[in-house]
Amino acid sequence: MIRLDENEIAFPDPEMYDGHEGIIAFGGDLSIERIWFAYQLGIFPWYNPGEEILWWCPDPRFVLYPEDLKVSKSMRKILNRNVFTFSENQSFREVIKNCQQTSRKGQTGTWLSDELMETFIQLHEYGLAKSIEVWQNGELVGGFYGLQIGNVFCGEKTEVSSSIAGIINSMMPIFVIIVGALTEKAGNLN
Structure with missing residues (x-):
């Protein structure tokens, strides 16, 4: 798990975290650019207000067709x-x-x-x-x-x-x- 730089919109490759519990990064911000980029990678924020932002990419994902x-x-x-x-x-x-x-x-x-x-x-x-x-x-x-x-x-x-x-x-x-x-x-x- 890595700390995200607030000045750079980047995420680690979720494939690097085989077998992880879902959290791949923390920190960063909730800008529209970061959220949009994250979702395109299958990553999303999930945290308690007032705490550090946690970025998740669970595997497997729940998908409905x-x-x-x-x-x-x-x-x-x-x-x-x-x-x-x-x-x-x-x-x-x-x-x-x-x-x-x-x-x-x-x-x-x-x-x-x-x-x-x-x-x-x-x-x-x-x-x-x-x-x-x-x-x-x-x-x-x-x-x-x-x-x-x-x-x-x-x-x-x-x-x-x-x-x-x-x-x-x-x-x-x-x-x-x-x-x-x-x-x-x-x-x-x-």
């Missing part, structure tokens, strides 16, 4: 009732802010610092970060955000209203299929 996912009959019934509507990039700031305020079960706080959130907002303004929103009766009830790199969507965090969390969480295959359609539509953005 939209064409391999199946939507259950019960979920199809819910979708056919048109209870929810979906949108892309309509409320990025609201989605990421809600994600920041949502802690995981059994944890206090969140890893999404103000600085990292602002970087993702800037990436969104450049057209590099996207959000998918779920609406019910005109109210935002869930969503997620991430970076689109070519035909790959790197999902970051999901947020759902507690009143419908079970339904939305069971919609994860739907989210992945939506992202698959968006990445296919986008083509190669490199």
Whole structure:
């Protein structure tokens, strides 16, 4: 593991760290240039606010392929009732802010610092970060955000209203299929 230079946007080759626990570097900054470069290498920041930035590149990675996912009959019934509507990039700031305020079960706080959130907002303004929103009766009830790199969507965090969390969480295959359609539509953005 190496310390990153704040004045140079570079990362070690993840291939050098065969058998590592996932952390390949620490330090650096959260500039849009560094985040964008890192994600293109399969590297991402994950740390506790107020602590040193840790840069991760776990092997293996969890990858979902939209064409391999199946939507259950019960979920199809819910979708056919048109209870929810979906949108892309309509409320990025609201989605990421809600994600920041949502802690995981059994944890206090969140890893999404103000600085990292602002970087993702800037990436969104450049057209590099996207959000998918779920609406019910005109109210935002869930969503997620991430970076689109070519035909790959790197999902970051999901947020759902507690009143419908079970339904939305069971919609994860739907989210992945939506992202698959968006990445296919986008083509190669490199």
